[in-house]
Amino acid sequence: MNANGIITLTTDFGLQDMFVGVMKGVMLGIAPDARLVDITHDLPNQSVDAADFVLAHSASYFPPGTTHMVVVDPGVGTARRMIAVACNGQFFVAPDNGALSSVLREADCPVIHEITNANYFTPSPVGNTFHGRDVFAPIAAHLAAGVAIEELGPRVDDPVLRPELSPDVSPGRLVGRITYIDKFGNAMTNITRADISTAFARAKCTATAGPQTSRLVSTYTDGAPGTELIALINSWGLIEFAVNQGHAAQFADLTVGQEVMLGSSDK
Structure with a gap:
């Protein structure tokens, strides 16, 4: 699967602060020709379920090769995993907290890798409060620029999935x-x-x-x-x-x- 240079952003950061702009700056520093699309930055604070819902009802409208970045990360700075996924003809980058639950349930043979290769992080030391800048934004940009998902870290077979609530x-x-x-x-x-x-x-x-x-x-x-x-x-x-x-x-x-x-x- 080839990346098409489109990167979408879905976060709970809002637009009052510098967080979204900084992430975009990091992305453009790595992939200057990337096309950045905001899905939303107004998710309820720390609502992983809302992130899952929004992405499930948005991702399929983008062309094959799009990279979707989700940063709703109540566990930022902890030992929780960060993952990159290739499925349904697209790429996804997110904390492994269930934000990709619906995408993964609907996927045919998803390829999932833990994000561990620090060569693709920001060059400055990674902090404990803004992995959107230090990890997720650069990883999304590298994927959009053509880096193979296999370069990012080891395979994952047990991603976190939120409970499926069927009527x-x-x-x-x-x-x-x-x-x-x-x-x-x-x-x-x-x-x-x-x-x-x-x-x-x-x-x-x-x-x-x-x-x-x-x-x-x-x-x-x-x-x-x-x-x-x-x-x-x-x-x-x-x-x-x-x-x-x-x-x-x-x-x-x-x-x-x-x-x-x-x-x-x-x-």
């Missing part, structure tokens, strides 16, 4: 969880379009999050502006709770990990 699917009933809340307050779940077809066939259904039962609608504008919690199948094929021109998470006190249910409706 409970039965005829006329679905129980899932909120997995991600976006900037607009829309609460995405792990319930898919296919799950709904399995559980309900031709029957109509309603969705419940906490004490509120919602209509399953087609678009945001089907809900009363600002005053009604609705559910719909979003563009990722997932059940999502939303408020038309409002913030569903605040409106209904929704949180990541909260249980939600879809049930049959007679209406």
Whole structure:
């Protein structure tokens, strides 16, 4: 597999500080022709699950040979592993903390290497608080510039995987969880379009999050502006709770990990 020079960045650093800019400077010093793409730097602090979700719903939209760098690293400076992965026609660089769980589960024969070869780190001493600068950014840049993944360190056969939370699917009933809340307050779940077809066939259904039962609608504008919690199948094929021109998470006190249910409706 040949790298194409594109490097994506997914972090929880935000843009207030110098962290993202410094990582980009390191990358461009190694691979001056690299094309850097920000997926997001606004993940919730230390949320490995959010990193996993975002990358799982982003990586496939990039061309073959793209290098994806993820830095959401609560264990920075500890003995936790750092890994580079080649799978699905792309490269991934991340701490081995489960941030690549969904990518690895969907991969066909992933090649995984621990990152140990200090020849590809920054030349200055590696600190204990900013491996994004000292390790992940230079490794991503070297991969994007054509360095073979085998050069980075030994093979890994046991990457850390987060628990896979599949919905409970039965005829006329679905129980899932909120997995991600976006900037607009829309609460995405792990319930898919296919799950709904399995559980309900031709029957109509309603969705419940906490004490509120919602209509399953087609678009945001089907809900009363600002005053009604609705559910719909979003563009990722997932059940999502939303408020038309409002913030569903605040409106209904929704949180990541909260249980939600879809049930049959007679209406």
